[in-house]
Amino acid sequence: MNDKLPGYAGKILTIDLTEGSFNIEDLPQELVENYLGAKGFGAKILHDELPKNCDPLSPENMLIFATGPLTGTLTPASGRSVIVTKSPLTGIWLDSNCGGSFGPEMKAAGFDIIKIKGKAENPVVVLINNSEITIEAAEDLWGIDTLTTHELLKKKHGEDYKVACIGEAGEKQVLMAGVIAEGRAYGRGGAGAVFGSKNLKAVVVKGNNGINIDNYQEFMIANREAKNEIAISPDTGGSRPKFGTNSIYSFIREAGVLPVKNFQGGTYSGAEEVDEHELVKELYEQDRSCFGCPIACSKYSKVKKGKYVDKYVEGPEYENVWAFGAHCGNSDMGAVVYAEYLCDYYGIDSISAGNAIGFIMECYEKGLVSKEQLGFECSFGNDDAIINLVHLMGKREGFGETLGEGVRRAAKVLGHDSESFAMHVKGLELPAYDPRASFGMGLAYATSDRGGCHLSAFPVKAEVLSNNHRMDPLSTEFKAELVKNEQDWFTIVDSLGICLFAIFALGPNQITDLLYSLTGQKIFSSTEELMKIGERVNNLTRLFNLSEGITSKDDTLPARLLKERLSEGPGKGQIVPLEEMLQDYYLVRGWTKDGKPTSKKLNQLGLSDNV
Amino acid sequence: MSKARIKIKFFAVTAIEVGAKEKILTVSKDLNEALKEIEKIINWPLKSNLEKNRICLMLNGRAVKMPIEKRALVDGDVMALIPIMGGG
Numbered sequence: 001m002n003d004k005l006p007g008y009a010g011k012i013l014t015i016d017l018t019e020g021s022f023n024i025e026d027l028p029q030e031l032v033e034n035y036l037g038a039k040g041f042g043a044k045i046l047h048d049e050l051p052k053n054c055d056p057l058s059p060e061n062m063l064i065f066a067t068g069p070l071t072g073t074l075t076p077a078s079g080r081s082v083i084v085t086k087s088p089l090t091g092i093w094l095d096s097n098c099g100g101s102f103g104p105e106m107k108a109a110g111f112d113i114i115k116i117k118g119k120a121e122n123p124v125v126v127l128i129n130n131s132e133i134t135i136e137a138a139e140d141l142w143g144i145d146t147l148t149t150h151e152l153l154k155k156k157h158g159e160d161y162k163v164a165c166i167g168e169a170g171e172k173q174v175l176m177a178g179v180i181a182e183g184r185a186y187g188r189g190g191a192g193a194v195f196g197s198k199n200l201k202a203v204v205v206k207g208n209n210g211i212n213i214d215n216y217q218e219f220m221i222a223n224r225e226a227k228n229e230i231a232i233s234p235d236t237g238g239s240r241p242k243f244g245t246n247s248i249y250s251f252i253r254e255a256g257v258l259p260v261k262n263f264q265g266g267t268y269s270g271a272e273e274v275d276e277h278e279l280v281k282e283l284y285e286q287d288r289s290c291f292g293c294p295i296a297c298s299k300y301s302k303v304k305k306g307k308y309v310d311k312y313v314e315g316p317e318y319e320n321v322w323a324f325g326a327h328c329g330n331s332d333m334g335a336v337v338y339a340e341y342l343c344d345y346y347g348i349d350s351i352s353a354g355n356a357i358g359f360i361m362e363c364y365e366k367g368l369v370s371k372e373q374l375g376f377e378c379s380f381g382n383d384d385a386i387i388n389l390v391h392l393m394g395k396r397e398g399f400g401e402t403l404g405e406g407v408r409r410a411a412k413v414l415g416h417d418s419e420s421f422a423m424h425v426k427g428l429e430l431p432a433y434d435p436r437a438s439f440g441m442g443l444a445y446a447t448s449d450r451g452g453c454h455l456s457a458f459p460v461k462a463e464v465l466s467n468n469h470r471m472d473p474l475s476t477e478f479k480a481e482l483v484k485n486e487q488d489w490f491t492i493v494d495s496l497g498i499c500l501f502a503i504f505a506l507g508p509n510q511i512t513d514l515l516y517s518l519t520g521q522k523i524f525s526s527t528e529e530l531m532k533i534g535e536r537v538n539n540l541t542r543l544f545n546l547s548e549g550i551t552s553k554d555d556t557l558p559a560r561l562l563k564e565r566l567s568e569g570p571g572k573g574q575i576v577p578l579e580e581m582l583q584d585y586y587l588v589r590g591w592t593k594d595g596k597p598t599s600k601k602l603n604q605l606g607l608s609d610n611v
Numbered sequence: 612m613s614k615a616r617i618k619i620k621f622f623a624v625t626a627i628e629v630g631a632k633e634k635i636l637t638v639s640k641d642l643n644e645a646l647k648e649i650e651k652i653i654n655w656p657l658k659s660n661l662e663k664n665r666i667c668l669m670l671n672g673r674a675v676k677m678p679i680e681k682r683a684l685v686d687g688d689v690m691a692l693i694p695i696m697g698g699g
Contacts (some may be wrong), residue, residue, distance in 0.1 A: 051612075077639070149660075233695075234624070234665045234695045234696070235664070235694070235695060235697050238623075238624045238694055239623040239624045239696055240696075240697075242623070242624060242627070243623055243624075245698075245699035246699065247623045247624075247694075247696055247699070248623075248696050248697075248698065248699045250622055250623075250650045251622045251623070251691070251693050251696070252699075253618065254622070254672070254691055255669075255672065256672060275632075276623055277626065277627075277632065317699070318699030319699065326646045367635075432699070454698065458697075458698045460698060461618050461696075461697055461698060464674075465667075465693075465695070465698070466667060466695060466696065470667070470674050470676070472674075479631050500697075500698075501697060504696070504697030504698075569672065570671075570672030570673060
């Protein structure tokens with residue numbers, strides 16, 4: 001057994017693209033103890049090392065790939081890694097998490113963290129083969145889609161290399177561009193545009209290093225228990241393997257939480273025909289699984305009939321069935337499959353893309369944008385318009401140049417109060433849950449460190465998707481505590497390197513058993529101490545955002561959710577009573593009334609030197 | 612009348628196990644009695660799944676608290692049986 005910390009690869013790789021150089025250093029014990037991994041590592045590095053108020057698309061910005069202690073281990077669903085950067089879409093903190101196999105391979109190459117700084121003079125690929133690092137010219141790959149880029153790089157270097165790359169959208173610095181890695185995506189917030197701004201086409205990695213385990217026997221027992229819990233859970237062992245992420249689709253609609261037509265509500269032609277059973281019957285062909293995951297929630301789908309026959313995708317995920325479906329008033333699931341495929345092809349975030357298309361459809365119906373401006377008709381339900389707009393955003397052409405900048409910027413261009421129905425928080429487009437029927441989700445959107453996000457906290461589960469511990473979705477009571485605790489806990493999960501879906505089966509004690517037996521770090525033997533790390537990270541990302549100009553006024557929701565009452569369903573007549581929950585939240589967080597961490601709180605968390 | 616005609620919706624794997632997405636049934640107005648009758652009609656362990664927290668029960672879009680509250684059903688009520696699920 002070598003001397004590296006159990007559970008960790010033990011090294012940080014820093015690449016300077018301007019200089020064409022790299023440096024390898026040891027992973028500090030202090031970073032492990034205080035920040036755990038992945039998101040936590042990224043928070044500490046971005047806060048400490050990024051020049052304040054730098055342009056996200058300048059060479060000053062950093063791309064930080066990071067894994068957690070459980071990434072790439074025997075623990076089920078441990079294929080996760082994160083890219084942390086300053087988002088060009090929002091101008092604030094961004095962590096974009098990804099499954100698949102890139103993270104485990106990066107850790108096998110020997111790195112917990114890869115920091116990429118500067119800007120290459122011409123397009124490059126960073127090639128990592130264990131500790132052998134090469135920066136290769138990649139002019140021949142520039143302009144090529146992400147799927148072909150994967151093929152070409154594997155053909156050149158070997159099938160056992162794992163690829164994270166951008167397509168045309170990232171190269172052209174479309175602000176909602178993502179990074180595609182082995183069929184999965186670091187999707188949200190524009191990390192792909194940061195790649196493009198650095199002339200970085202891809203990071204390609206291969207490794208064959210092992211991971212030390214502190215207590216092998218206990219770790220194996222903990223993993224066996226975890227796999228058993230996942231197998232017997234009604235979610236991870238029942239609905240999710242069968243239906244994928246769409247397992248919740250028809251119930252979310254039943255609970256009145258599925259947003260329709262850019263959160264206007266109502267129905268649309270063919271809506272009732274879309275449900276999880278039809279998706280299985282009409283589209284799904286194979287299960288796909290991320291590294292070490294027994295759930296296999298990803299599905300390979302192929303369209304069997306109609307206008308989009310033979311189109312295929314790894315998906316479609318629930319978020320995209322909504323984004324290109326109900327959100328755009330479209331019930332043709334063939335169009336959804338093709339739109340999601342195109343998002344992968346160009347490398348753009350499908351949630352932001354679908355959200356933006358729904359926004360422009362409403363603008364079109366309100367006369368704020370014309371057929372002449374777009375080049376085609378664009379009413380709700382027009383599947384041709386959906387496909388056209390994904391192409392235009394991906395290529396940064398025509399009206400796609402405006403729309404690919406996200407709905408916040410598009411609303412500024414279009415004016416006429418369109419900002420009131422531009423469905424974003426802090427510039428990040430909202431996902432597939434209407435908080436007027438799930439108040440906690442409204443608070444989660446308003447306070448997520450990366451903007452409008454359903455993965456920083458997910459109160460919908462406690463409010464509408466569970467039985468015991470259920471909370472009234474239309475009450476504000478205890479929502480601040482729920483959101484704060486979920487944010488801290490989800491941050492731990494995102495720092496461990498496991499999938500959030502695993503915690504639908506695994507509780508805090510099981511996670512702690514896995515982590516402590518793997519690492520032997522005493523501080524990780526206590527769930528309370530782990531939660532303190534989660535809280536520390538969330539306070540540090542808050543400090544980062546405050547230093548980038550965020551104020552409590554930005555902890556808000558689109559005017560539509562605060563002023564327009566839901567027209568039907570269990571949330572009929574409701575708006576989100578945000579202000580009441582927000583003040584509770586600041587109090588529970590130990591922050592001032594204007595949303596700033598108090599000195600007392602920072603002292604408690606060991607962050608007093610970070611102000 | 613001690614009976615109510617209600618719609619019952621089944622979601623995700625529950626629909627597969629029961630063999631239907633929805634049924635319209637005439638059952639006792641007392642919710643607890645109705646659940647026993649529904650269990651027999653659909654031939655599916657409804658009450659034990661509820662007790663083991665494997666499914667949740669909604670009535671007209673709102674949660675029914677566990678243990679089952681004393682409730683009176685009326686004609687036209689919509690009951691939903693949903694397997695416990697996370698997010699998407």
